[in-house]
Amino acid sequence: MTTYREIFGIREFRVLFIARLFAMVGIVVSNLALGTVMYAETGSPLLTAISLFGGPLVQLVTARYLLASSDLMRPRTAMVFTAAVTTSTAALQLLPGLTWWMRFVILAAGYVALAATSGTVVALLSDIVPKDAFVLARATMNITVGGMQIIGYGVGAVLLAAMSPSWLFGIATVTGVVSGSIVRLWISDHPPRAVGKVVERSRRINRELLRSPVLLPLYLMMWVPNGLIVGCEAMFIPYAADDAGYLFAAGAVGMLAGDIVIGRFIPEAVRDRMVLPLRLLLAVPFLLFPLDLPLPVAIILITVSAFGYPAALPLQERLVWHTPDDARGQAFGLSGTGLMAGQAIGAALAGGIAQVLDGPGAAGWSIAVMAGLSLIATGVLMPRLSRSAKPVSAVVQAA
Numbered sequence: 001m002t003t004y005r006e007i008f009g010i011r012e013f014r015v016l017f018i019a020r021l022f023a024m025v026g027i028v029v030s031n032l033a034l035g036t037v038m039y040a041e042t043g044s045p046l047l048t049a050i051s052l053f054g055g056p057l058v059q060l061v062t063a064r065y066l067l068a069s070s071d072l073m074r075p076r077t078a079m080v081f082t083a084a085v086t087t088s089t090a091a092l093q094l095l096p097g098l099t100w101w102m103r104f105v106i107l108a109a110g111y112v113a114l115a116a117t118s119g120t121v122v123a124l125l126s127d128i129v130p131k132d133a134f135v136l137a138r139a140t141m142n143i144t145v146g147g148m149q150i151i152g153y154g155v156g157a158v159l160l161a162a163m164s165p166s167w168l169f170g171i172a173t174v175t176g177v178v179s180g181s182i183v184r185l186w187i188s189d190h191p192p193r194a195v196g197k198v199v200e201r202s203r204r205i206n207r208e209l210l211r212s213p214v215l216l217p218l219y220l221m222m223w224v225p226n227g228l229i230v231g232c233e234a235m236f237i238p239y240a241a242d243d244a245g246y247l248f249a250a251g252a253v254g255m256l257a258g259d260i261v262i263g264r265f266i267p268e269a270v271r272d273r274m275v276l277p278l279r280l281l282l283a284v285p286f287l288l289f290p291l292d293l294p295l296p297v298a299i300i301l302i303t304v305s306a307f308g309y310p311a312a313l314p315l316q317e318r319l320v321w322h323t324p325d326d327a328r329g330q331a332f333g334l335s336g337t338g339l340m341a342g343q344a345i346g347a348a349l350a351g352g353i354a355q356v357l358d359g360p361g362a363a364g365w366s367i368a369v370m371a372g373l374s375l376i377a378t379g380v381l382m383p384r385l386s387r388s389a390k391p392v393s394a395v396v397q398a399a
Contacts, residue, residue, distance in 0.1 A: 004264070007137055012128045012187060016121070019182040020144040023083065026175035028152030030090045032245060033168035034103065036160060039237050042100055045363065049234035049351030051103065053344045055111040060341035062112050067337065068202035070119035070329035071193040076183060078117040079124075083180025085113040090172035116198075118340075119333025123193065126320060126328055135271070135317050139263020139310065143256055153252060157245025194326040205330050214322055215331075217384035219338055222315050224381065225279050227342025228374035229305070231350030232286045232367040238354060239363035243295055250299040254306025262310040272314045275385065279378040282308030286371035289364040318388045346370060 008014055031052055038044075038051040070078065089110035093103060122138070129137040156168055194201070209215055233251060236244040262271060262278075285301040293301070316335070323331040354366040 004136075004140065007129065007133060007140055010128060013125075013137060015182060015186040016125065016128070017141065017144060019079070019179045019187075020121070020141060021148055022175045022179035022182065023086070024144050024148035025152050026086060026090060026172035026179065028148055028248075029156050029168040029175075030086075030093070030172035032153060032156040032160070032248070033165035033172070034093065034107070035237050035244075037165050038100060038103065044351075045235065045238040045354040045366075046348065046351035047100060048237055049231070049347040050344070051100075051107065052237075053230060053234050053340075053347035055107045055340075055344065057341055057344045057348075058108045059111040059114055059118065059337050060344075062116075063118070063202070063206075063333070063337040065199045065202055066116040067118070067330050067333045068194075068196065068198050068205060069116035070123060070333040071326060072196065072198055072201070073117065073120070074192055075120050075124040075190045076187045078120040079183045079187065080180050082114060082117050082120070083176050083183065085110050087173055087176030087180065090169050090176060093169045094166055094173070117333075118336045119329040119331065122316075122332040122336070123329035124190065126332075127190070131320065134320055135268070135313050136263055138316060139259045139313055142259040142263070142310070142313075148252075153245045153248035157243070157249070160245065161242065193329050202330070205327050206334060209323075209327075209331060209334055212322075214387045215319070217381060218315055218318055218322075218388045219335060221275070221279075221378075221381045221385060222312055222335060223338045223342035224377045225282065225374045226309070226312070226339060227344075227346040228349075228370050228377060229282050229286070229346070230343035231346030231348075231370040232289075234347035234350050235354060235363040235367050239289070239367065240295065240298070246295070246299060247302055250302040251306040254303040255309045257303075258307040258310040259313070261307075262313055268314075268317075272317075272389070275311050275314055276378065276382055278308040278311035279382075280308070280375065281305065282311070283371040283374040283378070286367050289367040289371075290361060292361060292364065322388060 008017075035048050035052045039048040042048070073081075089106050092106045098106075121141075125137055125141065126134055159167055210219070233248070236247040240247050258278075262274065266274065282305055285305040288301060289298070316332075319331060319335060320328070350366045350370050353369055354362040357365055
């Protein structure tokens with residue numbers, strides 16, 4: 001199965017794709033609104049970065065106890081629950097008179113709930129498409145991320161120029177309701193992937209996944225270089241102020257192009273060898289940001305950089321090879337949780353650097369430092385990936 005026509009010929013894939021479109025619109029405009037409000041109210045690059053990317057740190061802590069729910073819950077139930085949580089948190093941000101710490105409490109509460117279901121969508125995707133079509137299906141789903149980021153950040157930037165961020169929170173609330181309704185009405189009621197006690201199984205399988213000499217380097221390569229580059233993105237609002245939406249949209253354009261090219265047109269054997277060059281491409285353009293670049297140049301560099309994000313595709317393909325079916329939801333949930341936690345740490349680190357430098361060019365220098373750290377992390381981790389290069393029997397034995 002190698003074409004978009006074949007992938008979209010699967011009914012449930014089409015439904016999942018459309019639901020994801022609406023979900024991503026809500027996530028994008030809500031994040032842009034929250035970051036804008038936080039920077040306007042506090043003037044702090046650190047608090048702004050944490051508001052954009054810090055929530056997953058809460059998810060990382062609670063995932064230790066809840067992550068097995070990705071396999072123990074029915075997928076449709078889990079996705080409706082996720083939609084309800086994101087809708088509720090966006091609606092709560094509309095309440096008048098919220099202080100910055102109240103907004104953080106709302107953000108954190110949402111991520112506590114989401115810790116239970118973070119691997120559900122990718123695990124279901126691996127069930128409804130043939131295994132040899134997983135990368136194409138995953139890349140196609142990523143198109144919803146890139147495409148909706150382009151639309152969401154672009155439209156969001158225009159809306160913010162004319163009206164208050166509350167309008168964006170309202171849009172996020174509506175799209176969350178639509179996404180949850182699509183899932184409830186048109187996704188089949190698949191059974192749970194496993195049985196067991198959620199806390200005990202969460203802790204045991206997480207421990208086995210993270211102790212695996214095959215999987216740990218794979219996880220770290222997905223989490224660390226990527227997370228440090230997201231720290232660069234966390235500086236877009238301090239760097240470009242009202243034009244930040246265009247920078248976020250530029251990154252989405254590059255990521256979308258990369259997903260299409262790498263996921264659709266590059267053969268598997270070649271794709272698997274592109275992890276290193278794509279990771280380097282992700283970081284190198286950001287080394288130029290201390291130069292106080294004109295906005296069009298910054299947009300071009302960010303677009304080129306984001307083409308490197310699809311390095312995650314061959315890494316996720318290896319994760320499918322090396323995990324058993326009944327633990328795949330938790331394996332992908334751990335992947336997603338660790339990825340977002342890495343992004344949150346990167347954002348906090350970048351915000352802290354900019355806060356310490358505290359000058360007109362602080363955001364640009366923070367961006368360059370994070371890019372340099374990403375290059376170092378890639379160099380350290382790359383040799384250890386050879387352990388996961390070829391399919392072997394499952395290295396994690398799940399109950």
